[in-house]
Every structure is written in C-alpha cells, then in structure tokens.
Amino acid sequence: MTYFLQYLLIGFLTGGLYSAFAVTVVLVYKATHVASLAHGQILAFGAVFFYWCIAVLQLPISVSFLVALALAGVLGFIIERLTMRPLIGEPLFTSFLMTFAVFMFLDGVFNLYVAGETRFIPPFLPQGNMGIGKLIIAEQRASNFVMTLLPALIVIGFFKYSKVGLRMRATAENHRLAQSAGIRVKNIFSIIWIFSSILAAVAGIGCATIMNIHYPLPYNGLKGLLVALVGGLDSIGGAILAGLLVGVIESLAAGYVDPLTEVGGTSEVVAYVLLLFILLVKPYGLFGLARIERI
C-alpha cells in the first residue's frame, strides 16, 4: 500500500509538469485553433535562457527567472509575428505545418547550442526530502510542481476573470463575430502567444531541473501535446487532469508492469497507448467538445 501511494505521489508530481505544458497547448488551440508544435521548442528555449542567466551570467534566481520568462515571451511574439500572422485566413492545416517548420528550425538552433553535451541547471530549489507518514517526497519535485502549476493557474484565472481574458474567450468562440464586436483579433493572437510562451518557459525550467538540458528536451513538447489531446484540446481543466492522469499511469506502469516484463521500459509507451485508446473511444479527448461538422 505504501508503495502504491508512493508511486501515485511520484506520478502526480511528474504529471504536474505535463499539465503545465498541456495548458499552454490548449491556450493556443482555444484562441487560434492551431495546435502548436513550436511550443515544444519554446519550452526548451525557456530552459536555455534560464540556464544562461543563472549559470553563465550568474544572476540571482528571481532575476534570471523573470529574464528567462521575458525572453521566452519575446520569442513567442516573434514567432507569431513572422510566421503565424501571415497565415491568417489560410487553411488551418497550413498553420499547423508552419508550427512544425518553426519546430524544426528551432530544433536546429537548439542542437547547435547544446552540441551534444548536457548542461546542468544549478540546484536552485530545496534539495532535501520530507516525509508524510511513510511517504517520502523529494522537496525539489514538490516545489517544482508548485512552480510550474502556479503560473498556469494564474493564467487560467486571468483567462476567466479579466477583461482581456473575456476578449480572448470571445475570440476562441468565433473569430469573425469577435472581430465585428470590436475586438482586435490579431492583437489577441499575439497576447495568447506571449502568454503561452511564458507558460511553456516555466514548464521548460521545471523539466530542465529534473532532466537537464540536452537534445531530447524539446520532444517533451510532444508529450504535452499528447496530454492535451487526452484531456481534450479545448478544455483547460481537462488538460490539467489529463496531465496528472498520464503522470500517475506512467509511474504505476514503471512500478508494477516493468518488473514483470523482460526488459522493462513500459512507462515510455504507456502514455501513447492510452492516447490511442482514448482517441478510439472518445475522439475529442476526455473533456473535449465534440465538433459537429457540416458540409
């Protein structure tokens, strides 16, 4: 029982990272109807900026955190301006391919920077362990969980309760109607990209503290997309729940299924199997809105 709860807890904490990233994907999808691959790279670049500030320039933690987020926001803004905005009015599929092209370009830049090495972010979160009853929690993981999910919750609150958030939701509902009601849809797109990039950067810093900066970091973005699909691409709450669910399932698979198999490693694919299953049963995710299509 203790083992079970321990696995559950570990999965829950890892799942927080997935949730945080899935929220960024959902934000962009809700507003622009484009599922962005490029955010996987923004995630990685957020981590790189943070590393650059804290380890190379030796800035204090809070300053480097803010600088990294600001730089990521700028990066998101530039991407939106240069590549996504000219495509407004084109088929959505072209925009999706464009995010993929941006992903490839930034992947090249990222690998050029990383150059096959691994960079370690100096430990800036508490390092010890704490215990609740018989359970052991690494304080780093726990604070990481809070650090990544808190900004996501703030942005969700902003989305729900502020005036700009209201405009964003109107834009998400229908671009044309929002435009005719006097909302500047293009500006909303920019704001969404900046916000989501900042969130992605936070998730990236969270990821990098656990798995360091080396070449597979951007591919965590794919995991985030997967989680967003499991939860439903247009449901923020669904994204958070699905992230925790995927984290827990992976952890349970690592704990209980891996010892039974010959070589182990089932936790690497169990999330993908889950996605396939869910897409077959509930095509628009657990909490997604079913689309009604007309000719």
Next chain:
Amino acid sequence: MRPCGVFDERYETDMAIIRTWQHWTILLGTIGLLFCIPLFASYYFISLLNGIFITSVMVLGLQIIMGYCGQVSLGQAAFMAVGGFVSALLTLKLGLSFWLALPLSGLSAGLIGLIGGAPSLRVKEFYLAMSTVAIHYVIIWLITHLKITGYTQGLVAPPPAIGNFVFNTEERMYYIILMVTLLLTFYARNLIRGNVGRIFIAIRDNDLAAEVMGVNIFKYKMLAFFVSCFYAGIAGSLLAHWYQIVNVEQFTLNHALLYIGMIIVGGMGSIPGAFFGVFLLRLLDEFVLTVSPMLAHKFPQLGMTPAASLGVMCFGIVLVLFLLYEPRGIAHRWEIFKASYRIYPYRK
C-alpha cells in the same frame, strides 16, 4: 493546359499517362540516362542517388496518404522500420531470398499500417497526426524491446543475390533500387488517375461531402493507409539491404518529420512533387555538408560538427519560406512553367 491544336479524340488518349511522342522521347531518354549513370558517375554520386531513390519511394507513399487522401501520417518512419526489420528477419532467420522478402515486407508494413490507420475512423487532421506519432513510438518501442529484432543493436541484412551474383556494391544496388522506384512511381501514377485516386482526392477536399456522395470513407482511408505503408515497407526493405544493417536509428521521428517537409516543399498532391521535394532537400543536405566544415573552421564556437544541427536549421528555414510564399510547393511552379511554354508565344 494544352498547347493549341492538341485535343483528346478518344477515351484512351484522355486517360493516357503519357500523351504525346515528345513525352515518350523525354521519358525513354531519361530512363535510358538513369540506367547509364553508373557507367560514368562516381561512387559517391551513385550512393547519393541510391539514398534519393529510396527516400523517393517513401515520400511517394506519403504523397498518396497525405497529398492525395489528406490524412497526415507522422508514423511513416515506423512503418518503414517494420518493412526493414521484416525483410531482414525473413532473409536472415527464414533464409528467404530478397526477391520474396521485398514484397512481403511491403505487405506486412501495409497490414501494420491498417492498425495505424484505424484511428482515422474517428479522428482527423491534428488528432490523427498525434495518433500516428503515438503509433510511431509504440512500434519503435516494440522493436527496441523484442529479442527477435535484436533490441537496440538491430539486425544484419544480407545483400540480395541471384545465384552467385551478389548485389553488394553501390552500382549493383543502384539497378535494383532504380527498377523498384520506376515501378512504384508508375503504380502511384496509375492509382491516382483512376477511380481510387479520384475518391482519395474527394476525401481530401471534403470527407463529409464525399461520404454523402456515397463513398465508403473508412474503406478508402484504410486503402490509402495500406498503400502508403506498403511503399514505406518497400523503402525500408531496400534501405535495410542497401546498408546491409537495419537499426532503429535509421527510423526516428525526425526522419518522419523530414519526409513531411519533403512533401511540403515538393508540393502536396503531385507525383513529380514528391521527387522535387526529395531532390531539393537532399541537395540542401549536401550543401550544408560541404559548407559546415568551413563554418566550423571559421567559427570554432559552433563546435566540431555543426552539420546535423545546421542541416535541420536550413530545413526549417526552407519550410517556413515555402509555407509563406509558395504553399503549393515546387510542383505548382512546375505546372506554371509547363503552361507558359505550351502556350508560347502567348501569355496568360
């Protein structure tokens, strides 16, 4: 667009793939030239061509599923891996000859592709793309975790042979690869001009409308998946026996993304477009390979081997530019060029 005075007078001429005697001359001339290349070209050039042709087979399959049927598949590299591993297993463990293993590997990849295409029953576009990514990871995971596929080391694939004649050099493999490519190009062109191709295009343009018109969408989507995965399997088998080794590192998700990029650059929904895309991006690769040592020499802070990352970067830039300025790819430019010389001296 036809030149003045060229009309289709019979149904056969209307349906013909090759319409005029000029076409026949150019086609036969090109094929003849391709067959003569090993007589004068260098070893390196031939191996480059081998790579290009194998990739072309792969991309032709992707063109059918993505360019014509409109279903995004990011899992093609995994299906290619299935073909390669099945072919290696059949020749190595069962001792079948390559000539039997080649079509069998295509068929098995196609059948696995049917499983991969099953989500297309319920989802499309982006959702389908992600589900094929999931299938990619599942297949690659299985390959690296099964004993029969040699875990991560992969397998050794013996070179093809007829009697005592072993196809173990680049020139000899070149002829096999060229023949298969020509055959499959013809088959793709033939598939697209007929009933099936029209249905694929209808599904791409509006699947709901196609269903209302009486098309059994699921059947034809599955057919598209089968055919494209068959192509991927054949390409995988050729690759395995060409390198004489098959390993999951040849079939990463990056490869699948690269193939999608080739489709975009070449132009979706065009058979020559597949070749344009492959040629252009391979040329870009070669260019980067020649330039990057100089760059590494000039700017030592780039690291010793910037070629791989610079290649991906250039690939990304080319994709962005194409999507912004010519979303229909080189094939569209090629059509414009053909139309303009056919109606010369007039202009549009």
